[in-house]
Each structure stands twice: as C-alpha cells, then as structure tokens.
Amino acid sequence: MNNRPLSPHLQIYRPQLTSVLSITHRATGVALSLGTMVLLYWLQAVARGPETYAAAQEVLGSWLVQLVLAGWTWAFFYHLSNGIRHLFWDAGKGFELQQVYASGYTVLAAATTLTALTWGYVLFVAGGAA
C-alpha cells in the first residue's frame, strides 16, 4: 500500500503554469496560516499596552522580519488573486485553456505588482518599516 507510485511522478513530471499555480495556492495558504501567528503577536502586543507594543514594533521592524513579511505579502496577494480566479471557476467561468493561462499570468502579475506597491509605500513613502 505504501509503495504505490505517486501520481504525478514528480521526477519525470514536466510542470505547467496551471499545475505550478495550483500547488502555489496551497503552499501560500499554508504559509499564510502560519503567518497568522504574527498577526496574533501584533494584536496581543496592542492589547497589552504601550511598552509591549513598542517592543513588538522593534521586532517587526528588524530587517529579517521585514524580509519574511515581504514574502508573506506576496503570498497574501497571490492567494487573494488566485482565490478570486478560483471563485470564477466555481461560477463556471474561464475554463477555456487560453483563459486559464491568461488569468494565471494575470494573477502572477497582480501579486507581484501589489507586493511591490505595498513595500514601495512602506519603505519610501511612509518612511520606514513596521
């Protein structure tokens, strides 16, 4: 039972945009789920008062955490955009192969653009992180 072959056979499988975006939806979903711990940490810090909040701002402002948050931002915008793509499929729309590829590239472009805009704003307009 445990020795049965995997489908798709991952070593010889040629990935396509569709399958890569599909597994990325799962991966970003799991990453975002783990990321809710950052949200809980921040909410708790606000609830505990000014000192804890200031300490949390320090932690969240460090470059390593900022890097993780930037990756998390992309995961969020990806999961959001691709989630909307999924809702259109659920409504029975956009199933033609050409449409599937077009919406796929749109999702990638949207996620990347929105992430760049968000962090461009944080770093250059709002004047620093946190």
Next chain:
Amino acid sequence: MSLRSSLGKVKGLGSAKEGVHHWRLQRLTAMALIPLTLWFVVSLLCKVQADHATVAAWVSVPYVTVLLLALSIALFWHLMLGVQVVIEDYIHCTTKQIMAQLLLRAFAGLGALLAVVSILKISLGTH
C-alpha cells in the same frame, strides 16, 4: 436491495455527506475575506510607525472593532477548512492524520479566541 456488502455497511465507507457544507463554507469565508483583508492591509499601511494610542483608538472605533472581529473569525475558519484538506491529502497514516487534524483545530480555535479577546480588550479598554 442494497448492493453493498455487510462489511462495507458496517465500516460506514462511502460519502460522509458533508462535503458540500465544507465546500460552501470555504467559498463563503473566502468571499468575506476579499474585502476584509484588503481593508485591513490598507488600514495597516496608513498606520506604519503609528504609536500605541493611535492604533488603540483606531481599534476602538465601533465599526473597526466589528470588522476586525469578523476578519478574525472568517480568517481562522477559512484557514481551518483549507489546511484540513491539505492534511487529508498528504498525511496517510491514520494516527498522524487524526493528531494533525486535532492540532489544526486547536490552533484555529485558540487563534480565533486570542484574536477576538485581544480586539475586545483593546476596544473596551480605551475611550
């Protein structure tokens, strides 16, 4: 006359008859999360480097409190439904499967409660 074997009937194999409920709730929470998360991200961007008093005052505005509570509940619910399926797909050992599902429920339940209590504490604690 049923075509199922006696053993099959006793083991209760077959459809759990609750797939539609799971599917529908996943979509409902997804639709709720589109405006809620976008609103939350934009709101946070307006509060980069804000001090504690500013953030606490914002959370205390009644409609903000309500939207944050709705966001927390929809978020942890959606998370639970999604990760549940990932665990079902990739963990094949029954014991590990059950353990993972229990841990997931503990995480989602406690996470949602922690978020709700934090939001209420901030909201009701400041005037």
